[in-house]
Amino acid sequence: NPMWFSDNPRLRLIPMRDPPKLISFSFLTTKFGRMMMGVINPPTDQGKKEVAICLLYFVQTTEEETCEEAQQRWPKSRLLRDDDLVQSVAGSLFNGDKENQNETTITLNGTEFQQSVWTALVGLKSGETYTYTQLAEAMGRPKAVRAVANAVAKNEVSILIPCHRIVSQSGATKYHWGGMLKKQLLAFEKAQ
Numbered sequence: 001n002p003m004w005f006s007d008n009p010r011l012r013l014i015p016m017r018d019p020p021k022l023i024s025f026s027f028l029t030t031k032f033g034r035m036m037m038g039v040i041n042p043p044t045d046q047g048k049k050e051v052a053i054c055l056l057y058f059v060q061t062t063e064e065e066t067c068e069e070a071q072q073r074w075p076k077s078r079l080l081r082d083d084d085l086v087q088s089v090a091g092s093l094f095n096g097d098k099e100n101q102n103e104t105t106i107t108l109n110g111t112e113f114q115q116s117v118w119t120a121l122v123g124l125k126s127g128e129t130y131t132y133t134q135l136a137e138a139m140g141r142p143k144a145v146r147a148v149a150n151a152v153a154k155n156e157v158s159i160l161i162p163c164h165r166i167v168s169q170s171g172a173t174k175y176h177w178g179g180m181l182k183k184q185l186l187a188f189e190k191a192q
Contacts, residue, residue, distance in 0.1 A: 003094040004031040005159055007126050007192065009104060013119055013161075014042060014052065016109040019076040023054060026086035027063055031188075032181060034059035035158075036066045037086050038079070042107050051089055052107040056157045058177040073156070093160070106157050113144075117151035121161050127189045129167045159185075 020040040028035045038055035055074070059066045071079055092102045108118055120139050124130060130138075136148040153176070155163045164175055164185045175182035 002029050002031045004188075005093050009093055009160060010102070011122055011160060012103050012105045013115070013122065014105060014107050015112075015115055016054065016107045017043065019074060019109060020054065021077060023070070023074060023077045023079050024082035024085050025055075025067075025070070025079055026081060026083045026090075027059065028087075028090050032058070032184065034063065036063070036070065037090055038070060038074075039086055039089050040107065042105070050105060051085065052105040053089060053157055053160065054107050054109075056160060058158065058181065060177060104160070106160060108156065108161075110151065110154060113147060114151040114154060117148050118155060118161050121152065121155070121163055121166070124162055124165045126162070126165075127192060129165050129186060131169050132166060133169065135166060165189075 020042075023038040023040055025036055025038040028037055036055070036057045036059060037053060039051050040054050042050060042052045044050050055070060057066055057070065067079060089104065093104055108115060110118070116139060117135070120135060124135075132145050132149045132152065133142070135152070136142050136145045139148070141148065152163045152166050155161050158164070158177065164182045167173060173179040173182045173186075
């Protein structure tokens with residue numbers, strides 16, 4: 001039975017200072033198909049090693065093409081396959097044991113405003129959908145709907161930062177990974 005992410009994972013978002021030199025990646029088999037996860041060791045002030053997720057993509061055609069897409073989006077970073085490291089990060093997200101779930105760190109490269117949009121997305125409840133306008137209003141930036149929409153579109157970490165819960169007012173289900181998948185994800189969350 002393929003795994004899926006627990007409902008309300010404990011996440012910590014940290015801003016990325018510079019594009020990483022190295023992204024370690026692997027592929028996961030999930031309930032909704034193959035996914036590519038990329039992780040980095042962000043610089044920490046304490047000097048202790050930390051691992052943070054920086055990308056989580058659905059494989060739409062082949063793993064090679066997904067790697068190419070990742071390389072285009074991260075031109076300054078070297079991609080290196082590291083199954084053990086990535087699976088250890090993924091493991092804590094997939095196990096259903098909420099009580100003992102470790103906090104997972106996500107690191108994102110964006111402006112302060114974009115970071116605030118991604119943080120707001122993480123706060124959205126599973127099983128609900130929201131419009132861009134509702135998200136902008138919830139952030140206290142009701143006039144910034146277009147900027148909010150642009151930030152939502154730039155999300156590199158699908159599912160954990162649940163941009164699929166944002167729907168346009170017309171009800172159109174645009175999604176970088178395909179409208180059909182978005183419908184399935186939302187239906188699945190509603191049924192939980």
